[in-house]
Amino acid sequence: MKAIVYTSSGGADVLTLTDRPVPEPAAGEVRVKVEVSGVNPTDWKARQNAQPDRPQVPNQDGSGVIDAVGAGVPAERVGERVWLWESAYQRPDGTAQEFTTVPARQAVRLPDHASFDLGASVGVPALTAHRALTVADDGPRRLAPGTLDGRTVLVAGGAGAVGNAAIQLARWAGATVITTVSGPEKAALATAAGAHHVVNYREQDAAAEILRIAPDGVHVVVEVAPDHNATLDAAVVANNAVVAFYADDGHDFAAPVRRSMTVNLRWQGLLLYTMPTAAKDDAVAAVSAALADGALRAGPEAGLPFHRFPLERTGAAHEAVRNGAVGKVLIDVASA
CATH class of the missing domain: 3.90.180.10 (Medium-chain alcohol dehydrogenases, catalytic domain)
Structure with a gap:
């Protein structure tokens, strides 16, 4: 062969x-x-x-x-x-x-x-996305229709393979899905995947737009670039939210400490191969x-x-x- x-x-x-x-x-x-x-x-x-x-x-x-x-x-x-x-x-x-x-x-x-x-x-991509969507303390351990009802999920990089899977799985489970992208072509891809709201962070005030859509904040962030997005993520999360990051952009990141403490924000790293x-x-x-x-x-x-x-x-x-x-x-x- x-x-x-x-x-x-x-x-x-x-x-x-x-x-x-x-x-x-x-x-x-x-x-x-x-x-x-x-x-x-x-x-x-x-x-x-x-x-x-x-x-x-x-x-x-x-x-x-x-x-x-x-x-x-x-x-x-x-x-x-x-x-x-x-x-x-x-x-x-x-x-x-x-x-x-x-x-x-x-x-x-x-x-x-x-x-x-x-x-x-x-x-x-899909197994990684599932893990990111299920690490919240008060969230489901296994997705199914209705398990994310009433939750808002923010997917950073909705045009990527993991982002695409996260959008589809979150919608299937009942979440409201917001995603951030860098341009109109990627916005079209994220929309095709099923995102309810697409935010172009190069043309919009991303934090203001996300909070306009979800005034009480987002419950789960599926994060591809924690160093680049840490400040944004901390600004738009709800109390007891989790930022699940599965990739890095070559740099360590500094979590906004006071804000993370105030809203009991958890920063959760994950890698498929070493998951339980x-x-x-x-x-x-x-x-x-x-x-x-x-x-x-x-x-x-x-x-x-x-x-x-x-x-x-x-x-x-x-x-x-x-x-x-x-x-x-x-x-x-x-x-x-």
Whole structure:
């Protein structure tokens, strides 16, 4: 089978197309014929920074069809369409290859109406968004319709992959969703994702506009750039709110101490890979339910345009993500 591997850390040029034997699933695992591989920032960052001790196939997310199962996995799962998550975390076999093996729980049934493109788009972004939306002390631990009724959510960077998923999941759960963007094109994407209110922070007084929409403040902030937005976030939150930040812009940030104390504001960092197991299970279950309900979408009509690459150009796909491609970068594995 064809696979992309790297044996040392570095730039995209360390990725090599090679032929490998088709892997056999171990006990508790399934083997998936990969249709589409999704690329996330952690994929190129891991390749650039982590020194592998064996050949590593990149990419955490993907979609495909189970074609074999290991001991202890029901044989009925063969032929099941699935979406994959955390394929390459502390494992050598990511989704940038024609067949991959994963623990059975990390291959999740993909509804018949959901495309493989959508399946490859949900993993890291949607599971991260779910965690951000469920870390408030008085909030739900698992999203479902109605669990965020009466809440207002602010999504910073609503045109990004996590922002897009956060908008869709928050709406599905009943929240009023406000998002901030940097220009009209991104505003159109955030609107397509389902945001109720879109604030262009380059053309508007963002704090004033957010408080006009939500005079009592927002309850959850899904934050992509805490250093840049800390002052804004602190200014617009309600009492006992949480700012859940899942990325950094290269700098540490200083929390507005007095304001944070006054409103009992919690600054919550999160990273999918080190989340508690129970939180991952809740996220997977909720994302699966949202997919089944048709509440999670992808593609330009959902505010998440696709950027497609063939398997042999996985390096270019990584560079597209590193350079800030707006939308979802996908690799067409099945056509390799």
